[in-house]
Amino acid sequence: MALVSEILTKLTLSYGGEREPKCPTVVAAYNFNPEEDAAKIETAIKTKGVDEHTIIDILTKRSCAQRSEIAFEYEKRAKKDLVSALKGALSGSLEHLILGLMKSTAQYDASELKSSMKGLGTDEESLIEIVCSRNKEELMEIKKVYKEMFKKDLEKDVSGDTSGDFAKLLLALVQTKRDEPSNVVDYEKIDNDARALYDAGVKRKGTDVTTWISIFCERSVPHLQKVFERYKRYSPYDIKESIRKEVKGDLEKSFLTLVECLENKHLYFASRLSDAMKSKSVKEKVVTRIIVSRCEVDLMKVRTEFKRNFGKSLQQTILEHTKGDYQRALLNLCGGDD
Numbered sequence: 001m002a003l004v005s006e007i008l009t010k011l012t013l014s015y016g017g018e019r020e021p022k023c024p025t026v027v028a029a030y031n032f033n034p035e036e037d038a039a040k041i042e043t044a045i046k047t048k049g050v051d052e053h054t055i056i057d058i059l060t061k062r063s064c065a066q067r068s069e070i071a072f073e074y075e076k077r078a079k080k081d082l083v084s085a086l087k088g089a090l091s092g093s094l095e096h097l098i099l100g101l102m103k104s105t106a107q108y109d110a111s112e113l114k115s116s117m118k119g120l121g122t123d124e125e126s127l128i129e130i131v132c133s134r135n136k137e138e139l140m141e142i143k144k145v146y147k148e149m150f151k152k153d154l155e156k157d158v159s160g161d162t163s164g165d166f167a168k169l170l171l172a173l174v175q176t177k178r179d180e181p182s183n184v185v186d187y188e189k190i191d192n193d194a195r196a197l198y199d200a201g202v203k204r205k206g207t208d209v210t211t212w213i214s215i216f217c218e219r220s221v222p223h224l225q226k227v228f229e230r231y232k233r234y235s236p237y238d239i240k241e242s243i244r245k246e247v248k249g250d251l252e253k254s255f256l257t258l259v260e261c262l263e264n265k266h267l268y269f270a271s272r273l274s275d276a277m278k279s280k281s282v283k284e285k286v287v288t289r290i291i292v293s294r295c296e297v298d299l300m301k302v303r304t305e306f307k308r309n310f311g312k313s314l315q316q317t318i319l320e321h322t323k324g325d326y327q328r329a330l331l332n333l334c335g336g337d338d
C-alpha cells in the first residue's frame, strides 16, 4: 500500500508540476440529499437554544461543493441566506469555524489574509503562516479569489501593510514566480545556489537579503530541498541556523517558515497545531484555521506527521485541549484517530 501510494505520488509529481496529491479528511457524503440537509438545518436553527449538534454533524461531514448546494436549497426554502442565519444562530469559536467551512478553501484563505491585515496593526504570525505555506497553485487561486471578494489586489494590500525586507519577501511569494519542478536535476545550479546563499549570508558582513529572497521564492521545491542539503558543504551552519544568525524578527520567522514548509509542509502544520493547542490558553484561531483550511486538502498527512512527531494523535490532542461544540466540530473535521 505504502509503495503504491509512493509510486502514485511520484507519477503525480512528474506529470502534474506542483499539483500535489490530495489527502483530505473531509470528503463528499454518499447518498447526499441537499433538500433534506437544508430542512434539518432550518429546524436546528429555529430550535429554542439552537440545535448545534445537528448543524455541526451535517456541515462538517459534507464536501465544500455539497455545503454550497445545501446553502442554495436552504435559501430556497427559508428565503434567507444560510451564512447570515448561521451567524445569528452560532457564536464564538464554533461560529468562526462553521462560517469558514461555508467558504471554499481559497476563499477562506483569502478572508483569513484580509483579516490578518485589516484595521490598525497586522497579525504577522497569521500572514506568515498563510503566505509562506501555500504552494504556487494555491497562491494563484487565493489571489484570484481575493480580488473577487475584496476588489483589491493581494499584492497591494500585503505591500501596504508590511515594510522593509519582510514586505519584499512576502511580495515575492505572492507574485508566484516559483519554477515548476523539472524532471532533470541540475546539479550545477544546485551548487551555484547553495554557494550564492552562503556568499550572501554567513560568508559576508551583513546579509544580501535580495539574493536570498530570489533563490527562496523563485526556485522549485525539489530544487531548494537539494540546495539546502548542498549548502552544508559551504556553511558551518545549516540553513536554519544561518537564517537565525543573519536575520531577525518577522523576516527571520518568514524564512524559517519557508524552509520548514519546503522540507515538510505537513510536519509544519502539525507542529503549529501542536503548539497552538498546548499553549496556555488554546489558540483557537490558529487551530481553526489550519483544520478548516487543510481538511479538504492534506489533513490526513498532517495527522500522520502529528502522531509520528508528538506521540499522541491529533484526535487525542483535540480531546484533551478543547471542549464542547467547538470540540465536536474539530473532531468531525479531523476525521478519526491514528
Ligand SMILES: [Ca+2]
Binding pocket: 200, 201, 202, 203, 204, 205, 206, 207, 246
Ligand atoms: Ca552575514
